[in-house]
Amino acid sequence: MIAIVDYGMGNLESVSKALKHLGFDVVVTSNVADIKAADGVVLPGVGAFPDCMANLEKLGLTNVVKDAAINKPFLGICLGLQLLFEESEEFGKHKGLSVFKGRVKKFQDNMVVDGEKLKIPHMGWNSIKIKKTTPFLDGIKDDSYFYFVHSYYVETGEDLVATETSYGINFVSSVAKGRLFACQFHPEKSQRLGLKLLENFGLLVKGDKKWE
Numbered sequence: 001m002i003a004i005v006d007y008g009m010g011n012l013e014s015v016s017k018a019l020k021h022l023g024f025d026v027v028v029t030s031n032v033a034d035i036k037a038a039d040g041v042v043l044p045g046v047g048a049f050p051d052c053m054a055n056l057e058k059l060g061l062t063n064v065v066k067d068a069a070i071n072k073p074f075l076g077i078c079l080g081l082q083l084l085f086e087e088s089e090e091f092g093k094h095k096g097l098s099v100f101k102g103r104v105k106k107f108q109d110n111m112v113v114d115g116e117k118l119k120i121p122h123m124g125w126n127s128i129k130i131k132k133t134t135p136f137l138d139g140i141k142d143d144s145y146f147y148f149v150h151s152y153y154v155e156t157g158e159d160l161v162a163t164e165t166s167y168g169i170n171f172v173s174s175v176a177k178g179r180l181f182a183c184q185f186h187p188e189k190s191q192r193l194g195l196k197l198l199e200n201f202g203l204l205v206k207g208d209k210k211w212e
Contacts, residue, residue, distance in 0.1 A: 074182075126185075162175055
């Protein structure tokens with residue numbers, strides 16, 4: 001069973017529908033016992049970093065989510081990636097879950113490419129450059145396109161980086177470590193390749209795909 005963490009914010013329905021479409025057993029929950037019992041956990045996210053952390057703490061989910069990220073097959077999406085790090089500068093400095101070292105920074109407002117000022121948030125389709133082999137990306141080629149909506153990005157150590165993407169700067173678009181994968185892009189909005197990534201995660205949770 002895959003638990004999608006419901007902390008009052010996020011793209012819960014679209015992620016749930018995508019995983020169910022792929023044939024996986026899914027529950028959307030804010031119940032600590034459900035998350036502890038799950039074979040795999042998804043932390044989605046849409047909204048502001050401090051509000052999401054406040055909701056996790058209010059619901060008593062901080063420790064169980066952190067434990068799942070360390071010990072279970074785990075998928076973080078968009079803000080669900082950013083929350084795994086030590087702090088964010090969104091609306092001031094705010095502490096994250098500190099699963100990994102690193103911080104969340106805002107794109108500069110004055111980025112220019114080929115004489116054209118880039119819009120913030122970074123919104124739409126963009127390509128990924130694969131930096132690390134991970135079973136989460138099986139069947140997904142270098143330079144594949146995924147859908148992004150964000151104004152902030154993660155800065156962390158190179159050993160964690162699974163993919164990078166260019167938008168004024170080269171930023172971390174996903175990280176991978178062991179049984180954890182977290183991406184800045186939205187697989188549930190990324191059509192065929194997004195479904196492939198979600199399928200990889202589901203198969204890893206079921207044990208039908210091997211961890212490397």
